[in-house]
Amino acid sequence: MSMCQFAVPLILPAVDSNSHTFLLFGLRDIVKRWIPNNQRQQKEYAEESIVQHSIPVISFVRLGEYSLSKSKILNQVLSPEEQAHDFFVHHDINGGDVNRKIADGLVEVAWYLPAGMESDLFHDPITITNLRGDLQNNKKPFCFLSKISQTVFIFIEDNKALESHHFTDINVSCKNYFFIINLQSSKIIDGKLKTFLTNLSCVESRKYLFMIHKDNKDTARKNIEYLTKIFPDLKQNIIVLNPRISQERQISIKLQVLMKELTSKKENTNALQDMAQVAYDVRIDVDENCKECKDTRTLALEITKSIGDVAVYKKETMKLQGDAWIELAKLEKELCQMKNQGNLSGQAYKSQLIKRIEDLRRQQSQQRLPEDMKKFLDALIRMSKEVLPFFLKWLKFYLDAISRDSILQVQQTEEKGLGKNISDRNLGMEHFLRELGQFYEAECFMKESGEIQDRQRKFHHLPEIGARLLLDGFPLELIDGDASNIPL
Incomplete structure (x- = not known):
């Protein structure tokens, strides 16, 4: 309206x-x-x-x-x-x-x-x-x-x-x-x-x-x-x-x-x-004034209170995104297109690409889940269908406010030639969900390669959470524009 x-x-x-x-x-x-x-x-x-x-x-x-x-x-x-x-x-x-x-x-x-x-x-x-x-x-x-x-x-x-x-x-x-x-x-x-x-x-x-x-x-x-x-x-x-x-x-x-x-x-x-x-x-x-609204607001503030410089926060807290994910997306695309094969045989070039992808996935799997991401994931798991929308709205509200201030600073400094990429200053709930998605994909790779057992998995329930969010009317961003990747 x-x-x-x-x-x-x-x-x-x-x-x-x-x-x-x-x-x-x-x-x-x-x-x-x-x-x-x-x-x-x-x-x-x-x-x-x-x-x-x-x-x-x-x-x-x-x-x-x-x-x-x-x-x-x-x-x-x-x-x-x-x-x-x-x-x-x-x-x-x-x-x-x-x-x-x-x-x-x-x-x-x-x-x-x-x-x-x-x-x-x-x-x-x-x-x-x-x-x-x-x-x-x-x-x-x-x-x-x-x-x-x-x-x-x-x-x-x-x-x-x-x-x-x-x-x-x-x-x-x-x-x-x-x-x-x-x-x-x-x-x-x-x-x-x-x-x-x-x-x-x-x-x-x-x-x-x-x-x-x-x-x-x-x-x-x-x-x-x-x-x-x-x-x-x-x-x-x-x-x-x-x-x-x-x-x-x-x-x-x-x-x-x-x-x-x-x-x-x-x-x-x-x-x-x-x-x-x-x-x-x-x-x-x-x-x-309701209890659900007050409690979820407190949790959203706990998650966002440590965010100072958005670009620094994303680099330190969301390490599975950024350059590593962009490289993964390019490797997966090259694996299908084989444009830069050069003098290598098809099989040798393909093996080289797969090895690099495996190395990147292992590097991802070795990362620890940051404290803010733990709180976010815990809220998605334990909150009821009635309470979760309050939390998601509060988190979106605070993240949007932080992003607006950060982008405004960039736009003001860009006029003097000192600005950074605006996308680095944008932070939303989609970034939290993308990070969890990369943890899930890295874990799936480790399971398929036999390097971990089923009982060692920590993120196997993420598809269920994603489906529940979709059914409850919360939009999930399937296409990531920064990495040109569709994490399915």
Whole structure:
């Protein structure tokens, strides 16, 4: 969903209870790339897991019913006028008019990431969250958003249904609340809305925006006269909606201006992974809080904590790969093609190649399994089908983060002519699996040549583990591009 630029769930409500879950673990796979504002001239991009980078959060919620589509407004806020994209589902898209059953209380999240161009709507990354449903019925997620957001835009409309809601319950003096008040054709009357507006006029922050409709000019004029009396700077905070132009578009243009002003202050920027404590404080569960997730994270950290220089680590820990494996692959290919036979007879040349392959396999079999590889193999053997995916995801997360940092350093030094091969700086789970595969092939050779017995084998169960990983949906890389080899 994220790769297709769709909003993804951040807080998921339970179907059968009033509980909610913060999907931090589910978001750790998302990696984004953008060009920071201070690197626009150099065109140097940043690439990071979206849960680790500190980005200002701007949230959108509504109080009561709202005649305009909040999601549609957000889509237009995040899209250039000529390139509209549906980040958030709304009722005008295919399937968007399905009756809502479990979406109330759902918080979705999307990101705007600049490309370092003048046409960027925003020159700094922004996290956008959208609370589905009425905030009065979803106080936990609303409280969470209030605590983590730089600004919370609250959409309010003056329809009769709102008279049942408690306007006065909202703390209008909260510094990060920004009220978007849609005054339709009806006149402002005595009641909770009028009390709310009076309280709002006493706040120094002046964070409000009124929308007046031209449908009834007399009512619109009276509403403006009333608002002018209590809001001295009304001209800067009012939109008189033109009925001939899309109302959502008119509002979105104003919101873009407001968001640029708010995000330029760079206040209250936190990474998503640092918001877990806030979720606990408002009694929202965190998906990483389960025992399986905690234990496997600890093991993944133990395996990756010793990785400093990636190229050095691969050379010292994964000795069966690299030059030796590349030579093996070339020898096996030459054994089939016999291109460099020269003056030797076919049998003599073939015997020479086989002898060299046997020597390399013996050298491989004499290597000891490194400690990190032991921990990795032990996890593959002993972990249950339910626990293993947690471990594999954590390990992939940490290895990817290490590789990104290492490759970035290489790319920066390559500009000065000091860079190494980027492939040497890439480290993933496939490298761990390849190393185990080479141990298995070396052991198979020793068994076939009669140099070890069945009872001495240590890696005979690896094919079973590989099959189990495939059946569980984990991809295994069969073709190794570095060595141009298919280790079957």
